[in-house]
Amino acid sequence: QVQLVESGGGVVQPGRSLRLSCAVSGFTFSTSDMHWVRQAPGKGLEWVAGIWDDGSKKHYVDAVKGRFTISRDISKNTLYLHMNSLRVEDTAVYYCAREGHVVGLDYWGQGTLVTVSS
Amino acid sequence: DIVMTQTPLSLPVTPGEPASISCRSSQSLLDSGDGTTYLDWYVQKPGQSPQPLIYTVSFGASGVPDRFSGSGSGTAFTLKISRVEAEDVGIYYCMQRKEFPFTFGPGTKVEIK
Numbered sequence: 001q002v003q004l005v006e007s008g009g010g011v012v013q014p015g016r017s018l019r020l021s022c023a024v025s026g027f028t029f030s031t032s033d034m035h036w037v038r039q040a041p042g043k044g045l046e047w048v049a050g051i052w053d054d055g056s057k058k059h060y061v062d063a064v065k066g067r068f069t070i071s072r073d074i075s076k077n078t079l080y081l082h083m084n085s086l087r088v089e090d091t092a093v094y095y096c097a098r099e100g101h102v103v104g105l106d107y108w109g110q111g112t113l114v115t116v117s118s
Numbered sequence: 119d120i121v122m123t124q125t126p127l128s129l130p131v132t133p134g135e136p137a138s139i140s141c142r143s144s145q146s147l148l149d150s151g152d153g154t155t156y157l158d159w160y161v162q163k164p165g166q167s168p169q170p171l172i173y174t175v176s177f178g179a180s181g182v183p184d185r186f187s188g189s190g191s192g193t194a195f196t197l198k199i200s201r202v203e204a205e206d207v208g209i210y211y212c213m214q215r216k217e218f219p220f221t222f223g224p225g226t227k228v229e230i231k
Contacts, residue, residue, distance in 0.1 A: 045211055047220035059218040104158040104173040111167055
């Protein structure tokens, strides 16, 4: 049974940092490209970051470049999103998702809410 | 970045009737290197995470009922529901993954009349 479980969300002040985690099971993490997608309250989906299966390449949406870092720990079957210099506009539910290459984002987590507010 | 648009943004439907959503991209989603068009459809049902519907234009994701179908090429794509059921209520998104950053359409809210 495939599971992606995000954690680490919460309320944080602008300018502070937060690290999100996504623990996965039920598929081979080491051969899967992984992504973070977010959804601001009442808004649509926004792709945030992606990392290749071997961690060799990482991509980001412009809005988070230089502030967010995606990483993975194969030994822990866990994906991370390190978020620095958080802004009010980063407030959203953050989902991790697996990319099954041809089949797209085929598995999604339940999401974790990040609220940036003073 | 590739801009994705969808029409309509709101779609009231009658159970048993067909429904159709259009998606357009600002650039072709055909990858000339491998011949694949990287356009997917996702649905987010109320209170749930997004889930896959259609990948690479026309292939149904695992477990998706065959009343859902996708078509199109280049920059114009369509998602069709042959006979809408009450459980199909939700927001439908197209997404391109031909190049980074991946981008989603604004979403089409499907609701029962």
